[in-house]
Amino acid sequence: MTDTLIxxxxxxxxxxxxKQRVEVLHNLSLDIPKGDFVALMGPSGSGKTTLLNLIGGLxxxxxxxxxxxxxxxxxxxSGQLANWRASNVGFVFxxxxxxxxxxxxxxxxxxxxxxxxxxxxxLKRANVALEIVGLKDRARHKPKELSGGQEQRVAIARALVSxxxxxxxxxxxxxxxxxxxxxxxxxxxxxxxxxxxTIVMVTHDPKAAEYAKRTVHLDKGTLQAxxx
Amino acid sequence: xxxxxxxxxxxxxxxxxxxxxxxSLICAFLxxxxxxxxxxxFTAGADFVGASRLVVQSRVSFTESLxxxxxxxxxxxxxxxxxxHDQWFGGVWGENEQLFVFANxxxxxxxxxxxxxxxxxxxxxxxxxxxxxxxxxxxxxxRGWKVGQKLPIKSNIFPKKDGSMAWEFDxxxxxxxxxxxxxxxxxxxxxxxxYFAEANQFGSGFAGVFNVVLxxxxxxxxxxxxxxxKFLNSPNETKTQSEKDFNKGFFAQIGDIGLIVSLILVxxxxxxxxxxxNTMAQAVRERIPELAVLKTLGFSNxxxxxxxxxxxxxxxxxxxxxxxxxxxxxxxxxxxxVPQFFGSVRTNATVWFQAFLAMIGxxxxxxxxxxxxxxxxxxxxxxxGR
Numbered sequence: 386m387t388d389t390l391i392x393x394x395x396x397x398x399x400x401x402x403x404k405q406r407v408e409v410l411h412n413l414s415l416d417i418p419k420g421d422f423v424a425l426m427g428p429s430g431s432g433k434t435t436l437l438n439l440i441g442g443l444x445x446x447x448x449x450x451x452x453x454x455x456x457x458x459x460x461x462x463s464g465q466l467a468n469w470r471a472s473n474v475g476f477v478f479x480x481x482x483x484x485x486x487x488x489x490x491x492x493x494x495x496x497x498x499x500x501x502x503x504x505x506x507x508l509k510r511a512n513v514a515l516e517i518v519g520l521k522d523r524a525r526h527k528p529k530e531l532s533g534g535q536e537q538r539v540a541i542a543r544a545l546v547s548x549x550x551x552x553x554x555x556x557x558x559x560x561x562x563x564x565x566x567x568x569x570x571x572x573x574x575x576x577x578x579x580x581x582x583t584i585v586m587v588t589h590d591p592k593a594a595e596y597a598k599r600t601v602h603l604d605k606g607t608l609q610a611x612x613x
Numbered sequence: 614x615x616x617x618x619x620x621x622x623x624x625x626x627x628x629x630x631x632x633x634x635x636x637s638l639i640c641a642f643l644x645x646x647x648x649x650x651x652x653x654x655f656t657a658g659a660d661f662v663g664a665s666r667l668v669v670q671s672r673v674s675f676t677e678s679l680x681x682x683x684x685x686x687x688x689x690x691x692x693x694x695x696x697x698h699d700q701w702f703g704g705v706w707g708e709n710e711q712l713f714v715f716a717n718x719x720x721x722x723x724x725x726x727x728x729x730x731x732x733x734x735x736x737x738x739x740x741x742x743x744x745x746x747x748x749x750x751x752x753x754x755x756r757g758w759k760v761g762q763k764l765p766i767k768s769n770i771f772p773k774k775d776g777s778m779a780w781e782f783d784x785x786x787x788x789x790x791x792x793x794x795x796x797x798x799x800x801x802x803x804x805x806x807x808y809f810a811e812a813n814q815f816g817s818g819f820a821g822v823f824n825v826v827l828x829x830x831x832x833x834x835x836x837x838x839x840x841x842x843k844f845l846n847s848p849n850e851t852k853t854q855s856e857k858d859f860n861k862g863f864f865a866q867i868g869d870i871g872l873i874v875s876l877i878l879v880x881x882x883x884x885x886x887x888x889x890x891n892t893m894a895q896a897v898r899e900r901i902p903e904l905a906v907l908k909t910l911g912f913s914n915x916x917x918x919x920x921x922x923x924x925x926x927x928x929x930x931x932x933x934x935x936x937x938x939x940x941x942x943x944x945x946x947x948x949x950x951v952p953q954f955f956g957s958v959r960t961n962a963t964v965w966f967q968a969f970l971a972m973i974g975x976x977x978x979x980x981x982x983x984x985x986x987x988x989x990x991x992x993x994x995x996x997x998g999r
Contacts, residue, residue, distance in 0.1 A: 470910070491618060491622070
């Protein structure tokens with residue numbers, strides 16, 4: 386676990402809200418090795434989600450360098466970032482963010498639409514991903530026919546389907562009860578251990594953070610102590 | 614095609630709204646098909662008529678008959694090859710079915726209208742039978758008429774000398790058109806003017822309008838002006854124009870069909886534009902977080918824009934195809950049931966092409982603004998609900 390997958394160097398991020406300039410991250414640096422499972426914790430407004438968005442290529446830093454898998458992503462334009470995200474990152478959100486009009490397997494298939502894969506191959510892979518998260522029998526169900534935990538599993542299957550090295554999870558258990566949250570966290574842990582996925586997870590929940598290999602604390606846009 | 618499932622599912626996201634939008638589009642294109650078919654018929658229906666014939670009518674109105682004594686005077690004018698005359702009879706078949714019946718001289722008719730084809734025996738029978746009538750093929754077939762049968766036809770203008778409006782004619786011939794366009798016009802009948810002039814209560818001195826065949830079609834304007842000049846300041850001033858213009862003028866009695874149709878369609882499509890445009894905009898607004906998710910997964914701005922635009926295109930295309938098919942069925946039904954008025958009206962290739970252009974225009978107008986908005990969605994802001 387010595388290869389660095391994520392390298393964040395001297396990153397500054399500020400937003401402009403109206404006439405006000407809000408600096409969210411202050412000269413932040415962080416390295417995450419390949420195969421790590423990191424929990425990002427900190428109070429609201431500490432910059433956790435902003436850092437996660439930068440690592441996931443959803444946003445660009447004001448200054449500084451972000452290198453993922455040896456590739457600088459801080460200078461990419463929106464088209465290049467979109468292509469990069471499609472093949473390198475899987476996303477899991479707090480509110481699952483499944484498309485309500487599509488079945489579970491069609492939701493999981495979405496990232497594969499951007500590849501040159503044929504229709505039957507796409508569905509086959511989607512079903513494999515659903516099998517990994519234990520929801521193969523729910524493939525033809527729409528999100529409204531699933532429980533919260535099942536929806537999050539579908540979202541994880543969607544994040545996995547294109548076999549990215551990195552999974553970025555923003556409060557993945559924030560909308561779930563304790564028992565279901567534990568099941569989801571166990572699943573993420575399994576993906577990290579068995580499939581070697583590098584996971585960066587934002588959470589407010591110390592119990593959730595316990596599933597990670599280490600915890601990084603942020604406060605007011607700077608890194609605090611890192612707990613193993 | 615790989616995006617079809619995504620587009621189709623998004624289209625039916627809210628079924629009631631989608632159906633109502635689709636129904637409004639179907640209605641718009643149904644109206645478009647019906648009205649454009651009529652417009653094309655009225656504006657282009659006379660295109661098959663050549664420019665080698667002039668029609669001389671009363672300057673007041675074509676409903677005002679000109680006296681028959683003008684015939685030799687027109688015939689004697691330079692550039693005039695032959696002249697016939699058409700007197701509108703105002704025929705009614707059965708209870709109240711309007712027929713296009715004209716009183717004409719058989720020999721003159723044959724010379725001035727070589728486009729009507731009939732056997733020599735039938736032309737001779739028409740000439741020699743005082744009560745003879747010849748019918749166009751479509752008019753005869755629509756009513757099952759056979760040569761030799763008697764046709765009781767009422768006139769809503771001309772009573773017989775005994776005061777009766779009921780006339781009886783002998784069907785002596787059925788004529789065809791020289792080509793497909795003329796065949797489509799075989800909806801009228803001609804009665805023998807000699808019999809008509811003798812038997813009607815109003816006398817024999819009028820001729821309706823004159824049909825003038827020219828020696829040289831290039832001289833049409835000059836001959837028309839000469840005819841009008843000849844009768845200027847007389848009790849029977851004339852208006853001479855090409856047959857095509859005369860036919861257009863006939864339809865113009867109803868109004869400027871093209872303008873009326875255009876105004877109705879502008880109103881219809883403007884309403885549809887507002888309705889569908891608003892629906893599409895609302896549908897995209899509701900889906901901003903979903904569009905942000907697609908972008909998160911790696912869909913580019915262009916792909917997201919295209920997906921929303923294609924959605925609008927699919928919706929408009931379904932509306933256009935169903936609406937136009939319904940219009941075609943309706944027009945075919947009209948043509949079969951009321952052939953004397955709508956026999957030649959069709960949703961032809963021109964109308965379908967116009968509908969295609971209208972569909973593309975509408976799809977772009979309603980789909981492009983929300984599609985561009987969808988393409989500009991900022992992932993971070995949309996996911997944060999900003």
